[in-house]
Each structure stands twice: as C-alpha cells, then as structure tokens.
Amino acid sequence: GIQVEQSPPDLILQEGANSTLRCNFSDSVNNLQWFHQNPWGQLINLFYIPSGTKQNGRLSATTVATERYSLLYISSSQTTDSGVYFCAVVPNSGGSNYKLTFGKGTLLTVNP
C-alpha cells in the first residue's frame, strides 16, 4: 500500500516562531488532507488539498502532487497550536476516503 512519511516526528517551538511540517507519499494521490489533534484528543480538519496551495489564517499548505509531497506552514505559532499534525492520503488507485491512509504524525509543542 501507499507509504506516508511525516517529518519531523517531534518539534518544539517558542511561541511566535514559524515552522514547516512535511508529508511525503510513495504514490500519486487524488486526496490529501491535514489534521490537527489537540492535547484533548479532538481531531480537526485543517486542509483538503490534493494539489496547489491554500491558506487559512496563520496556517497554509502546499501540495506538489507531481513530486509527492505536501507542506504545512504554521506562522507566528501559539500555544494552542500544540498537538499532533497528521497528513492523510488516498492513492489514485485507491479511489476514495475509504482508503485514507494516515501518516504517523508530527508532535508539535509550542512553549510560552
């Protein structure tokens, strides 16, 4: 099956710093999503971004489908950004959300 690798596995920042999280995948995809799981366990959909660039406030994401990676940018980080960030993909051969494969996540800690 498709492999999804996220880096770095862990990241510690001071409040106000910027960061870039990366998601590499081993096959072409038709569906890529980024999620944030906060310290209370809630999973929030950040972006649905199979290709191109999107921005939502301090967060933005870029997927370069031809090169099989996606980047999540967090600017001016806040303590509320802490948690685990997951990338999830569906391969072109897989078809749909039924085959969403999650990466292992990046654990982000933002210190005040």
Place this chain on the structure above:
Amino acid sequence: DAGITQSPRHKVTETGTPVTLRCHQTENHRYMYWYRQDPGHGLRLIHYSYGVKDTDKGEVSDGYSVSRSKTEDFLLTLESATSSQTSVYFCAISVGQVVNSPLHFGNGTRLTVT
C-alpha cells in the same frame, strides 16, 4: 463544526459484554466512518457507510458490526468486547456529497474493556 455527536464519551465495560457506540450527525451527509486510534497504530478504519443500510468493512473490522437505519445515525457494536478493543473510537463524516470530501471527526469515545 460538522454537527457530529458521539455517545457515550467514556465507557468502561467487562470482557464478553456487548457494547454499542453511537454516532449522530445533524447535516444529512451520506458517508460516515468508524475509526479506532491506538498508540503505535495510528488511526485505522473499522467500518464505513455510503448510505442508509449500505455499509462495508474497513481495515480492522473483525469483532465489530455496524448499522445505519437512518441517515443521521451510525452505530458501532462490539458483540462481545475483548481487552484488545480498548481504544479511542472516532466517528467521521465526509462533509460533502461526494466521498472524496473533507473528513470531519467527532470528539471520540474512550472505551476501556476490563
């Protein structure tokens, strides 16, 4: 907020007892999913539904059954709970009328089987 409510939020049960978890949505979305999340395994799909009475198995369906008699409710049943089913269970929906839409999750149910 995609209007997803999971119940109960926490449950402790004994090995061998049946358990039903409920997922309720208020926005009439077609596609619904049950996941479990475990350390070292991440999120794994248990079952999914693509309409009323239309369900299918996911990656880790053994020991679980589901039912969807109404658009808004998707039930997950553990017929005879085992300790290996101790986990956090998430319901999710595809927010949109096509299956490849953004996935939104409920707040989860923490299940402990003793």
